[in-house]
Amino acid sequence: MADSSSSLPSLFEKISYKRYFLRAVDLTMLGLLFSLLLYRILHMSQNDNVWVVAFLCESFFTFIWLLITCIKWTPAEHKPYPDRLDERVHELPSVDMFVTTADPVREPPILVVNTVLSLLAVNYPANKLACYVSDDGCSLFTYFSLKEASNFAKIWVPFCKKYNVRVRAPFRYFLNSLDAKEDSEFSRDWEMTKREYEKLSGKVEDATRDWDADDDFEAFSNTKPNDHSTIVKVVWENKGGVGDEKEVPHFVYVSREKRPNYLHHYKAGAMNFLVRVSGLMTNAPYMLNVDCDMYANEADVVRQAMCIFMEGSMNPNHCAFVQFPQKFYDSNSDEIVVLQSYVGRGFAGIQGPVYAGSGCFLTRRVMYGLSVDDLEEDRNLSSLLAAERLERDFGKSKEMVKSVVDALQRKSNPQDTLINSSEAAQAVGHCHYEYQTSWGKTVGWLYDSTTEDAHTSIGIHSRGWTSSYISPEPPAFLRCMPPGGPEAMLQQRRWATGLLEILFTKQNPLNGSSCKKIRFRQSLAYLYIFTWGLRSIPELFYCLLPAYCVLHGSALFPKGVCIGIVVTLVGMHCLYTLWEFTSLGFSVHSWYASQSFWRIKTTGSWLFSIPDIILKLLGVSNTIFIVTKKTISKTRLESGDRPSQKEDDGSNPDSNKFEFDGSLYFLPGTFILLVNLTAIAGFSMCLQRSSRSYGGSGSSMIDACGCILVVILFLPFLIGLFEKGKYGIPLSTLSKAAFLAVLFVVFSVRN
Ligand SMILES: O=c1ccn([C@@H]2O[C@H](COP(=O)(O)OP(=O)(O)O[C@H]3O[C@H](CO)[C@@H](O)[C@H](O)[C@H]3O)[C@@H](O)[C@H]2O)c(=O)[nH]1
Numbered sequence: 001m002a003d004s005s006s007s008l009p010s011l012f013e014k015i016s017y018k019r020y021f022l023r024a025v026d027l028t029m030l031g032l033l034f035s036l037l038l039y040r041i042l043h044m045s046q047n048d049n050v051w052v053v054a055f056l057c058e059s060f061f062t063f064i065w066l067l068i069t070c071i072k073w074t075p076a077e078h079k080p081y082p083d084r085l086d087e088r089v090h091e092l093p094s095v096d097m098f099v100t101t102a103d104p105v106r107e108p109p110i111l112v113v114n115t116v117l118s119l120l121a122v123n124y125p126a127n128k129l130a131c132y133v134s135d136d137g138c139s140l141f142t143y144f145s146l147k148e149a150s151n152f153a154k155i156w157v158p159f160c161k162k163y164n165v166r167v168r169a170p171f172r173y174f175l176n177s178l179d180a181k182e183d184s185e186f187s188r189d190w191e192m193t194k195r196e197y198e199k200l201s202g203k204v205e206d207a208t209r210d211w212d213a214d215d216d217f218e219a220f221s222n223t224k225p226n227d228h229s230t231i232v233k234v235v236w237e238n239k240g241g242v243g244d245e246k247e248v249p250h251f252v253y254v255s256r257e258k259r260p261n262y263l264h265h266y267k268a269g270a271m272n273f274l275v276r277v278s279g280l281m282t283n284a285p286y287m288l289n290v291d292c293d294m295y296a297n298e299a300d301v302v303r304q305a306m307c308i309f310m311e312g313s314m315n316p317n318h319c320a321f322v323q324f325p326q327k328f329y330d331s332n333s334d335e336i337v338v339l340q341s342y343v344g345r346g347f348a349g350i351q352g353p354v355y356a357g358s359g360c361f362l363t364r365r366v367m368y369g370l371s372v373d374d375l376e377e378d379r380n381l382s383s384l385l386a387a388e389r390l391e392r393d394f395g396k397s398k399e400m401v402k403s404v405v406d407a408l409q410r411k412s413n414p415q416d417t418l419i420n421s422s423e424a425a426q427a428v429g430h431c432h433y434e435y436q437t438s439w440g441k442t443v444g445w446l447y448d449s450t451t452e453d454a455h456t457s458i459g460i461h462s463r464g465w466t467s468s469y470i471s472p473e474p475p476a477f478l479r480c481m482p483p484g485g486p487e488a489m490l491q492q493r494r495w496a497t498g499l500l501e502i503l504f505t506k507q508n509p510l511n512g513s514s515c516k517k518i519r520f521r522q523s524l525a526y527l528y529i530f531t532w533g534l535r536s537i538p539e540l541f542y543c544l545l546p547a548y549c550v551l552h553g554s555a556l557f558p559k560g561v562c563i564g565i566v567v568t569l570v571g572m573h574c575l576y577t578l579w580e581f582t583s584l585g586f587s588v589h590s591w592y593a594s595q596s597f598w599r600i601k602t603t604g605s606w607l608f609s610i611p612d613i614i615l616k617l618l619g620v621s622n623t624i625f626i627v628t629k630k631t632i633s634k635t636r637l638e639s640g641d642r643p644s645q646k647e648d649d650g651s652n653p654d655s656n657k658f659e660f661d662g663s664l665y666f667l668p669g670t671f672i673l674l675v676n677l678t679a680i681a682g683f684s685m686c687l688q689r690s691s692r693s694y695g696g697s698g699s700s701m702i703d704a705c706g707c708i709l710v711v712i713l714f715l716p717f718l719i720g721l722f723e724k725g726k727y728g729i730p731l732s733t734l735s736k737a738a739f740l741a742v743l744f745v746v747f748s749v750r751n
């Protein structure tokens, strides 16, 4: 526990950003949007239906901007001081670290191995750590790889600690060659460790080929990913550990029972099983959640998070979780980094950041459904601890109930040996264990959304907890994302659908039930992300309106000086977002690519979240979680870890190209492109044919400029028209889009 004497310096500092100028910019843009709406209302009678459609779209955009302004108003973050931890805290708390994997093909085991190695090697007493891997793929190869990794960990962990290695995922660490030429102890150890890592990765890659059966793999025989019993394997137990540098923390492999026709709730279900198993085995008060596509990039990461929790145990600031921003070692998601930096810090200045599903430390008690009120009134806690209630909430395992009571009362009674709890662990992995309990409803990770992270997050904030955002440099965690193309579109659709799903649960931020403890601005902030999918409709319309007006000969934008409103809005938005990108060190190209991808994903991928939700509400089909395909990036590390700059160096000319396939995701974009190209062609032909001005009620140059802007934003599709292979738009998509475009043109001209 932390030393509460006030003379010692605080373990963290809250940094609140002053942004008077940016607030003025936000408000000016809001004012311009309202003026545009007012103009539309005043001129409604003189114009046709286009005017109404534009008005509706712009009302939606204004609403979004209002939410953004409200989120960004008071940005903040926490800065931890891990150096002060030893002076202040006599005994560090234990942490259970969870890694999830689900598919050995889409998530190569070598990636999981690296995630795990980076966690096992963090700077924290090894006897206070335990790493649990949940494998929803029930894969022998994953298990085999992890078992091999645990042997390598006995070399890797001491090596990292001896030489204070910063990047503790070997696949990243060994990308850089050895600087020291001389034959020092370090270079000998380095060479040896590298050789051992190469052996390990060779074995992992060949696992599917040379296979020597072993009794230990018995449990995997005759299993299918969706049909098998629970498997719990203690891969490595740190027996009698005292926390010295050579020790490797406990390491457990689990795969919960799966049967066809049983809902298993994807990652949320896996996380809930991990909470139960770890509760039975080590029952640490804190938990770290990392996806298998992410690794710890900073050895002090656990200590950084503990600064927030330990200080919080003195000042009841009720911090439920500490979220590190998602940063990437490939350059496919600059816009996410930028979004987090502004919107994420905005959330942090209200009630706390959103739990992002990975790179987050959580408190076990909070995950057991505790609310802030339960802390204040001991009475509540004792009602929570009533035996029959515990069984109803947490299930029928006595061992589980006991571990929950210990956790809620902050008593840590880990098992003497992990093997002792194997049997109880099997029981809590049964696919009917959660039946009629509170798991997934009020306890643990919440079900009913494919973005279980955002759903669980609002559940925690609704119980009155705050959360903390810390963004150390170098980044604490790094992960990878799919490049622009079918995988990215699939992932975006899953996110948009999952976020919309939350609007139809009890956690809907608009459902302001009085018992909810969430702050008003925090609800608005959640509303901003939950409505991503809905944005697709106004964005789609807005990409088509200029073309419609040019073809139809009507005006979309205001006339005279009032056009200044639109021009200023577009100009300000460009400059504002450009500044956001460049001030974080991203290039102008990255800014453009993000603006373009944002339009592509909204109109092409988020759009499908709407039928997904309708089909779910009608009971026709349920939403599914398709795991994103991960590939290992071989880009070299730079000292500053600025991934975006690296791939911009032109070494791989294809790295910025957008990939296509025959899926429907690319139909809206191709259609938008063709329609706007037609409108531009039509407009320039008319200009050539006659010098008659486009005055009166007809469309003007400014509408044609709108079409040009849309084409610029959909440039990856224009390039796709001329490319072949995976970089080209398939003929089937092209012909469907062309057919729709002809219908659109006929409709616009005739109407
Ligand atoms: O049935 C499943 C499906 C997925 N996963 C795991 O969930 C994690 C995330 O899956 P991924 O395909 O990588 O999804 P992403 O879209 O990259 O993940 C983001 O979005 C998800 C949904 O919001 C969150 O769960 C993640 O934490 C967040 O990083 C991975 O470790 C998977 O192995 C399971 O354990 N079981």
Ligand SMILES: [Mn+2]
Residues within 6 Å of the ligand: 291, 293, 628
């Ligand atoms: Mn992922």
